[in-house]
Amino acid sequence: xxxxxxxxxxxxxxxxxxxxxxxxxxxxxxxxxxxxxxxxxxxxxxxxxxxxxxxxxxxxxxxxxxxxxxxxxxxxxxxxxxxxxxxxxxxxxxxxxxxxxxxxxxxxxxxxxxxxxxxxxxxxxxxxxxxxxxxxxxxxxxxxxxxxxxxxxxxxxxxxxxxxxxxxxxxxxxxxxxxxxxxxxxxxxxxxxxxxxxxxxxxxxxxxxxxxxxxxxxxxxxxxxxxxxxxxxxxxxxxxxxxxxxxxxxxxxxxxxxxxxxxxxxxxxxxxxxxxxxxxxxxxxxxxxxxxxxxxxxxxxxxxxxxxxxxxxxxxx
Numbered sequence: 001x002x003x004x005x006x007x008x009x010x011x012x013x014x015x016x017x018x019x020x021x022x023x024x025x026x027x028x029x030x031x032x033x034x035x036x037x038x039x040x041x042x043x044x045x046x047x048x049x050x051x052x053x054x055x056x057x058x059x060x061x062x063x064x065x066x067x068x069x070x071x072x073x074x075x076x077x078x079x080x081x082x083x084x085x086x087x088x089x090x091x092x093x094x095x096x097x098x099x100x101x102x103x104x105x106x107x108x109x110x111x112x113x114x115x116x117x118x119x120x121x122x123x124x125x126x127x128x129x130x131x132x133x134x135x136x137x138x139x140x141x142x143x144x145x146x147x148x149x150x151x152x153x154x155x156x157x158x159x160x161x162x163x164x165x166x167x168x169x170x171x172x173x174x175x176x177x178x179x180x181x182x183x184x185x186x187x188x189x190x191x192x193x194x195x196x197x198x199x200x201x202x203x204x205x206x207x208x209x210x211x212x213x214x215x216x217x218x219x220x221x222x223x224x225x226x227x228x229x230x231x232x233x234x235x236x237x238x239x240x241x242x243x244x245x246x247x248x249x250x251x252x253x254x255x256x257x258x259x260x261x262x263x264x265x266x267x268x269x270x271x272x273x274x275x276x277x278x279x280x281x282x283x284x285x286x287x288x289x290x291x292x293x294x295x296x297x298x299x300x301x302x303x304x305x306x307x308x309x310x311x312x313x314x315x316x317x
Contacts, residue, residue: 035255035256035303035306035307036255036256036257036258036259036302036303036306037306038257038258039258043258043262044258044261044262044265045262045265046262047258047259047262047263047298048262048263048265048266048269050262050294050298051262051263051266051291051294051295051298052266052269052270052291054290054291054293054294055266055270055287055288055289055290055291055294056287056290057290058289058290058293059286059287059289059290060286061289061290062285062286062287062289062290063289064282064285064286078218079117079218079219081215081218082117082215083116083117083118084114084115084116084117084118084121085114085115085117085211085212085215086112086113086114086115087112087113087115087200087202087206087207087212088111088112088202088203088206088207089101089111089112089113089126089128089200089201089202089203090111090156090201090202090203090204091199091200091201092111092113092126092128092198092199092200092201093197093198093199094126094139094167094196094197094198094199095164095196095197095198099111099128099137101203102130108130108131109128109129109130109131110127110128110129110130110131110136111127111128111129112126112127113125113126113127113200113202114126114127115212115215115216117215117219122142122143122144122219122221123140123141123142123143124139124140124141124142124143124146125138125139125140125141126138126139126141126198126200127139129172136171136172137169137170137171137172138169138170138172138182139167139168139169139170139198140167140168140169140170141162141166141167141168141198142166143219143221143222143225144166144221145162145163145166145167146160146161146162146221146222146225147160147161147162147163147195147225147228147236148160148161148225148228148229148230148231148236149216149222149225149226149228149229149230150226150229150230151209151212151213153209155201156201156202156203156204156207157199157200157201157202158199158200158202159197159198159199159230160197160198160199160200160225160230161195161196161197161198161230161231161236162195162196162198163194163195163236164193164194164195164196165194167196168184169184169185170182170183170184170185171183171185195236213226255299255303256299256302256303259295259298259299259302263291263295266291267288267291270284270287270288270291271284273287274287
C-alpha cells in the first residue's frame, strides 16, 4: 500500500530516524508540499499509540472470512463477468439538463453510457461529444450514489434516482497545442433537492436489457438500487452515499507524512507481535482492521483541519 511504502525497508532496522522518513515523503515529486505540516517524533509516537489502541479495541469486531477454493469460486461468480458495459443512447435527462441525439445522417457524435464494474471504478459515465465540435460533456455517477433503478423495456429506458452531491460534471476541452482534457465544471444540475432524476433512453435494438440487468444484479450497489426501485426522495437512505473515499488513491504519503510514518511504525509493532504468536496471520488481519479504520479517520480530519487553518491564516493576512 502506498502509505506503508517503506515497511520492508525498515523492518529490523534502527538506523533510520523519523525525520529522514518524513523528509523522503515530503519531497515526493507528486506534490510540492504536504498539506499537513510535518510533526515531531513525539507526535508520531502519540499517533502510533492511538492507532494501536484502536486496533486492539476493534479486534473482536473485525470481520474475518476463511478463503478456500469454494469461497473464492463463489466470490468470483458473484462479480460482474464484464469489466464494463457500454450502451448507445438516444436521449438523456439529468436534473435540469437534457440531451438528444442528433440526426445521424447529418452529424456524427459519441453519445453513450458506460457502466464501469471494476472494483476501482464502479462508476456510470454518461458522455456526449460531437465530432465536429471542440467540446463535449460527461456526467460521472458513482454506483454508491445511485439510490434507485427501474428498467422499462417497452420504452427502451432506464430511470434512476441519484444523490446529487456525488455527481460530477465535466467538460471536454481542446488545448491550443492540440491536447485535450476533461475538466470539472460548476454545478448546473441542481434542482434544489439532494436527489435528482436521471433518465436514459437507449437506441432501439442497441441494448440487451436482460444482459444489463444480469450484470447489475452481480454488483452490490446496483443490485440494491434495482431492489429499491424508484421512490420519493424522503424514502432513500442518503447516509449510505456518504462513503469514505479510498485514501490510497489520494496519496496520503505526500499529504500527511507524519501520520504515514506513525502507521508504518504501528504496522511494524503488529508484525512483531504476530511473529511472537507463531506468525499468526489471523491475528495480524484482525488487528489491522481497527488500525486502518483509525488511520482513515485521522487522515481525513487532519487534512481538513490543516486546510481550515490555512484558509483562516490567508484571510487574516
